[in-house]
Amino acid sequence: MANNKSMSLSVQRYRPELDAEPWWQEFSVPYNEDTSVLEALQFIKDELDSSLSFRWSCRMAICGSCGFMVNDVPRLGCKTFLRDYSSLRIAALDNFPIERDLVADIASFVGKLEEVKPYLFRHDPKEMDTSVPVEEEYLQTPQQVSLYKQFSQCINCGLCYAACPQFGRNPEFLGPAALTLAYRYLRDSRDQGEEERMPMLNSEQGVWSCTFVGYCSEVCPKHVDPAAAINQGKAMSALDYVKQVLPKGGDQ
Ligand code: SF4
Ligand code: FES
DSSP: OOOSEEEEEEEEEOOTTTOSSOEEEEEEEEEOTTOBHHHHHHHIIIIIOTTOOOOOSOSSSSSOOOEEEETTEEEEGGGOBGGGOSSEEEEOOTTSOEEETTEEOOHHHHHHHHHTOOSOOOOOHHHHOTTSOOOOOOOOOHHHHHTTGGGGOOOOOOHHHHHOHHHHHOTTSOOHHHHHHHHHHHTOTTOOOHHHHHHHHHSTTSGGGOOOOOHHHHHOTTOOOHHHHHHHHHHHHHHHHHHHHSOOTTOO
16 A cells, blocks of 8 residues: 555544444544555554454455444445545444444344245246256246346445435334345345245335335445335335225126
8 A cells, every 4th residue: 555645543442342432533544546445454454453454355345244333334345445534434244233343233124034035936846846947948038038137236345224314213024125126036036936025025024114204325335225225115015905905807
């Protein structure tokens, strides 16, 4: 890291075996035009205080591990640059318990992603029989792909949960990324999981809990637009309700 300028960084510290409460530690970090928040934290760890804990992996906005609150806004550390700030305050992601220093405990978020069954359902048992060689592809038109592609770009960074006031108040709320994932599969022409997923969308912790603040979409680093997915999920849920209450043809 070229040493032409330096910036003061205030970093949240919390080591559960030592600290009753999180506290702030100041560091002065050299930087240039290309220095990211993640690189600044790595400089602190390598040169100033090796006890600092934070999570990262790819350094290219793909793995979703390096989410932090940067001056109170949820951001990816590897995609946020010191050149855009005059001072910085880095903390663990809001709305999650702190595991250690800048590491948020996102287990509840990962559980919600699993809860919405993020895989294709097929109902023909022959298709599920792995001993039978696959002979057919499930082709899709560009139009069919366009219905879910944007919503499939999520990197599971959790920034939208740190931004969501509803999740902050009610940790049971399925939340932006999980509802977007459910919607992504519901719009996939290859999927037959409507029966499995619609009850989640319709439930108390599903799409109707969203108060449409929209901050989730503002902070999303991949432009997934979870607020749009939830809104379209509400339309789908309303339609599903109408289908449930309307008398079925020939039943009367
Ligand atoms: S929807 Fe966006 S902000 Fe939320 S987890 Fe996915 S990539 Fe991150
Ligand atoms: S390190 Fe992978 S998204 Fe930042």
